[in-house]
Amino acid sequence: MEATWILHAFNALDGKNLRQVYSMYVEMTSLDLFGSAWNKELEAVMNNHVTRLASLSDDEIRLQLVLQLLQTTNQRAVHIEETQELELAYARILGATGEISIEPLIERFFQQLLEDTEHQWQHLKPIERSHIAKVLFDYSATFRADIREQVQQGLGMRQMTSRHLEQALTERGVAQGIEQLYQQFGVNIIPLIVNSVIDIKKIDVPLGFFTLATSENALAAVSSSFLTYRIANKSMKREMIPAILVQAVLPYILAGKPTVAPHLQTYSAQIATHYQTLKKSLQQLETQQQEAQLDIKMLTDMTVILKDKLQQERVHLLEAADALYLRLEKTAQLPDVAPYTQNVESLRQDIERLQRLQDTTVINQSLFDKMKAATKKLEHRTKVKTKERALSKELEKMAITMLQQQIPFDETLQLPYTAAKQQTASLQQEQKLVTEKLAQRTEKIQTVLRQYDKLEKQVFELETRYPHLRTP
Numbered sequence: 001m002e003a004t005w006i007l008h009a010f011n012a013l014d015g016k017n018l019r020q021v022y023s024m025y026v027e028m029t030s031l032d033l034f035g036s037a038w039n040k041e042l043e044a045v046m047n048n049h050v051t052r053l054a055s056l057s058d059d060e061i062r063l064q065l066v067l068q069l070l071q072t073t074n075q076r077a078v079h080i081e082e083t084q085e086l087e088l089a090y091a092r093i094l095g096a097t098g099e100i101s102i103e104p105l106i107e108r109f110f111q112q113l114l115e116d117t118e119h120q121w122q123h124l125k126p127i128e129r130s131h132i133a134k135v136l137f138d139y140s141a142t143f144r145a146d147i148r149e150q151v152q153q154g155l156g157m158r159q160m161t162s163r164h165l166e167q168a169l170t171e172r173g174v175a176q177g178i179e180q181l182y183q184q185f186g187v188n189i190i191p192l193i194v195n196s197v198i199d200i201k202k203i204d205v206p207l208g209f210f211t212l213a214t215s216e217n218a219l220a221a222v223s224s225s226f227l228t229y230r231i232a233n234k235s236m237k238r239e240m241i242p243a244i245l246v247q248a249v250l251p252y253i254l255a256g257k258p259t260v261a262p263h264l265q266t267y268s269a270q271i272a273t274h275y276q277t278l279k280k281s282l283q284q285l286e287t288q289q290q291e292a293q294l295d296i297k298m299l300t301d302m303t304v305i306l307k308d309k310l311q312q313e314r315v316h317l318l319e320a321a322d323a324l325y326l327r328l329e330k331t332a333q334l335p336d337v338a339p340y341t342q343n344v345e346s347l348r349q350d351i352e353r354l355q356r357l358q359d360t361t362v363i364n365q366s367l368f369d370k371m372k373a374a375t376k377k378l379e380h381r382t383k384v385k386t387k388e389r390a391l392s393k394e395l396e397k398m399a400i401t402m403l404q405q406q407i408p409f410d411e412t413l414q415l416p417y418t419a420a421k422q423q424t425a426s427l428q429q430e431q432k433l434v435t436e437k438l439a440q441r442t443e444k445i446q447t448v449l450r451q452y453d454k455l456e457k458q459v460f461e462l463e464t465r466y467p468h469l470r471t472p
Contacts, residue, residue, distance in 0.1 A: 327409075
């Protein structure tokens, strides 16, 4: 039951009070709290934090507050969206205070408030004591006559008036007198006392009663409370747990323990769902990346295979062209293939003429004529070599042209050339498709990696922001 109350109470905590509690427990360090309280600047510092938190939703702040409590009490990650598990976590947080019920914590702060009020009572001005007494009297006046009579008898008052109540509190002792009222009216009297002492600005208010305050001076009234905590950040947060619990639960009890929407469970469920969606998307991207990498390996291997096949077909083309070249070289009557046939015949005639000139011998030559003739032969031989090279090139071109244009000459050479040519075209087309697919898969991997990096950052941010939030 206690854990259920705490759960409902934290779901009910909202607005400015939620942001102030969150700021003092989560956002501000121990030194921030201690220093601002010591320098009486807590209100300004806290207001800055509250203003900065205006853009965050109540759901987000409420969840972060609970996660900080889990962390402070060294609890493992919790399925906050599951009410049973969350209630168990609250029970452990309550257990960290040394209590199994919230009432002793409320009583502890109430006694502290009574002691501080008792200590300051004699130093208050008459008008200040009258103010506190009037607030309590006005509240008692809302009850039935028999209850007011019990209060009057309990405090030994001659009449049930504000002045007589002030006198009774002074004579009996404020702590004892208010305790009598507390026994009669219960926890509902606590907000009255808290706000009445805040009004006079001379009595410290325990931190646990902070959310009961309606006055603008509430932060100033609780400032000195921070000075009682240890300065070490973790120790201070642990020491503050009773105050945080009472700040959340007491207003809920005073409100009559209403049924509250499961804000924490709903919001954490949304985060858990979003987290699972991101993780699932990451897994899908990993699968896509692996598939694309396998495709790239397969396509890369195919590229090598196609390259080897193309090289083989080029060899077949060259072999057919070389074989036809040799046939044409030995053929006297060449087929008519313009302009090569005419060029070849012209070159052959030139070579024959030069060879005849080269073989001509003159008898009874002088030494000078012999030297001149030798020079001429050398020139003819050089020209023959040049013509022969030109002839070879023409015959090579002629052979390739004949094969490409399928000019009838030697079917045994044409058929393998044509087959090799067709196969080459088919391989080149396949190679083009493979290259395009390879580029597509490479681009896909880049896209997947960009998406993966983006989602991975979102997952990291969620895991960092909600370290104690466990997902299914």
